[in-house]
Amino acid sequence: MPTQTLTFLIATERGTPAELTEERTKAAVPFGGKYRVIDFSLANCLHSGLRQILVLTQYKSHSLHKHLRDGWSLFNPELGEFITPLPPQMRVDGGWYLGLVDALRQNRYLIERNPARRLLLLDGGAVYRMDYAAMLRWHDEQQAQITAALRPVTDESAPSLYRVECSEDDQVLAVHGPATDHPPTGLAPMGVVVIDKDYLLEQLDQLVRASNGHCDTDFVASLLTSSAGARVSAYRFGGERGRVSQDRYWSDLGSIDAYYQAHMSLLESRPAIDLYQPCWNILTYQGQHPPARTVPGPGSGNEGVFVNSMLAAGTLIRGGAVNRSVFFPCVTIDDGAIVDGSILFDRVQVGAGAELNRCILDKDVVVSPGARIGVDRKEDRARFSVSPQGVVVVPKGARV
Incomplete structure (x- = not known):
């Protein structure tokens, strides 16, 4: 056959x-x-x-x-x-x-x-x-x-x-x-x-x-x-x-x-x-990245945590909190950042104290410390594409 x-x-x-x-x-x-x-x-x-x-x-x-x-x-x-x-x-x-x-x-x-x-x-x-x-x-x-x-x-x-x-x-x-x-x-x-x-x-x-x-x-x-x-x-x-x-x-x-x-x-x-x-099983290409891990935040000492999420290789959560999210390889979440209900593509960096809610961040997006996405819908629509159900999409390589 x-x-x-x-x-x-x-x-x-x-x-x-x-x-x-x-x-x-x-x-x-x-x-x-x-x-x-x-x-x-x-x-x-x-x-x-x-x-x-x-x-x-x-x-x-x-x-x-x-x-x-x-x-x-x-x-x-x-x-x-x-x-x-x-x-x-x-x-x-x-x-x-x-x-x-x-x-x-x-x-x-x-x-x-x-x-x-x-x-x-x-x-x-x-x-x-x-x-x-x-x-x-x-x-x-x-x-x-x-x-x-x-x-x-x-x-x-x-x-x-x-x-x-x-x-x-x-x-x-x-x-x-x-x-x-x-x-x-x-x-x-x-x-x-x-x-x-x-x-x-x-x-x-x-x-x-x-x-x-x-x-x-x-x-x-x-x-x-x-x-x-x-x-x-x-x-x-x-x-x-x-x-x-x-x-x-x-x-x-x-x-x-x-x-x-x-x-x-x-x-x-x-x-x-x-x-x-x-x-x-579904085959794909996988880069030679280190294992995903969580570590305490360098400033606060708070443990990095994730709940009901999928984390790909190379992910590093340094004192941040992740809930109901999907991460592609080499995502970094810094101290005090909160990521909830979001999809983060390869090499996304989320700065300390940032907050993400119901977002899709394309590859190589950098979120500055303290930035907020998916929290203020009016502000989101002025900067990004927002779906009918309120999902915010940040384009590839953006600096937020």
Whole structure:
């Protein structure tokens, strides 16, 4: 099965939340204290036995390329294995990728020369755990030309502009949308689709014409609506198939509030997504940092404390207090500082006596002693971006 499947992992777009993708593509956004968003799709591929992966890149891709080099150079090319970034090669018309269909068109030569008989197309901007091997087996059992993974839509799940109508035997009948007034029910695409290579090559020119040169707002919905007459099957995410435990978690982190809530849910006694399942660990790049530790404040002698928080390697709490927060590597909290309900990216420094509440601080932010963020909403809005639910975002490298 692995050599019969060529995987395209889509990481071309800036994506949302815009406050965190100003300097990086969506797939490279940090998540969960040590990971990048793309690590979840790549880990799913690894555990599913998929070893031929092309990562489509475009928007501000240096951070993503570096992460792939440092964290995912683990496949053996002598065995035909690879994870290869694939920016636009401009072999066809010299243009950038205009969406997934156009990217497939531009890389048709790679598809044709690969011996795989089907393609797995993945959105690199979502967080979830899934056994793709089970979906590939379902695709073969159904003798489908296209199989789309669908997720149930609920009040808690990420919104979708599309709904997919299926028969009782899980054949796709219709795609409804885009629209903004759907009730929070039904099935929606989740950015995972299997397509037979021969069918794709036969229909690629037609799919390009159907896309009319525009970016795909939802590449799965675009493929499904442009594939009339094809044998299209639905694979229900979170069912009994597959080796991964079925926590049924999926999020595209589509807003600051969704991103923030996804992190706060990691701190629950029973988190929505299980990062601790030993047989389905999420791989990533980890720097050679010292262990996280707490020490007494140099001035006050108060013990550094943290409660119900995730602290990455290199974190140093010197007499400060941390509650219900997520820290990425090498964060420093100085004497008397209070951090509550916040997400701090790599190398953030919080000065003595500062106070942070419901904040997201991007990499290399320096908070001066005594500064306050997330305490006075009027002051916050004058300086920073504030989400509808009151989460303050401080941009990369800011001095507060």
